[in-house]
Amino acid sequence: MLTNDTMRKLNELKLFGMARGFDNQLSSAAAAHLAFEERLGLLVDQEVTYRENRRLKRLLQVAKLRESACMEDIDYRAGRGLDRSEMASLGQCNWVRHGINMIITGATGGGKTWLGCALGNQACRQGLTVTFQRLPLLLEELAISHGDGSFCKRLSALAKVDLLILDDFGIAVLNAVGRNDLLEVIEQRTGNRSTLITSQLPVDRWHDYLSGGNPTMADAILDRLVSGAHRMELKGESMRRLRGRSASLGT
Structure with a gap:
């Protein structure tokens, strides 16, 4: 229940990269052995990557190369x-x-x-x-x-x-x-x-x-x-x- 609530809030905040990363961590046995700081760092990295990819896609669409x-x-x-x-x-x-x-x-x-x-x-x-x-x-x-x-x-x-x-x-x-x-x-x-x-x-x-x-x-x-x-x-x-x-x- 708490997990579903967290996912909902991440999506409401438009932190879609973190939401996807959080979902991946929940299904990953390896992630369970990571420290809290490491898991949080991975989530932040995934959010940054998600936003950079979206920005690049938007810029390329506008550029019409x-x-x-x-x-x-x-x-x-x-x-x-x-x-x-x-x-x-x-x-x-x-x-x-x-x-x-x-x-x-x-x-x-x-x-x-x-x-x-x-x-x-x-x-x-x-x-x-x-x-x-x-x-x-x-x-x-x-x-x-x-x-x-x-x-x-x-x-x-x-x-x-x-x-x-x-x-x-x-x-x-x-x-x-x-x-x-x-x-x-x-x-x-x-x-x-x-x-x-x-x-x-x-x-x-x-x-x-x-x-x-x-x-x-x-x-x-x-x-x-x-x-x-x-x-x-x-x-x-x-x-x-x-x-x-x-x-x-x-x-």
Whole structure:
């Protein structure tokens, strides 16, 4: 009776991890030989783990990462241009906490989006908020938001997220409205929040892409995106082609 009452109170207090751990201890012969302090410590650990897992699940759901990627699965094969020590440092996510931008460039199929999602996943693990957006679709949504009056609200939401991943930069033609909206998004985040860009275009071609007859606008966007940003250029053979080849060989 006392046990049932304790379980009920733990659940009412939303200590679901402790409740589950308490139930496990009741059915474990080994737990009966532990000291009170040890059993209590295990319950606290289980509650912490439960809450951390729930938080991670919530952050990943909100992030909507395009790829199910993580740092542990990064392919460091020769020729890709990835350094283990560099990635280990980036995995600590201090660049996100300090509002430093990240630029990942490379040819089609090189794994830019996958790597961006792996870094986003790592940020979520550390309790940071992440949002993944394909830039062409985001700019379409922002253009529509001008008409329904939700632009400022959408802009504010994008400004608050710790890491904004903008995928496929340079893949679609920018019009004047798109350039202005992109500048507004970047301007709201500069110096406070990190933006990760993936692009097939080398950075030295970004000015032409962003200009559209307005070099001043291109200068403004580039200054905010590129200045002080950490850059990675992925090289080597297409990862999609390599995965397809491995699958055909049954490896």
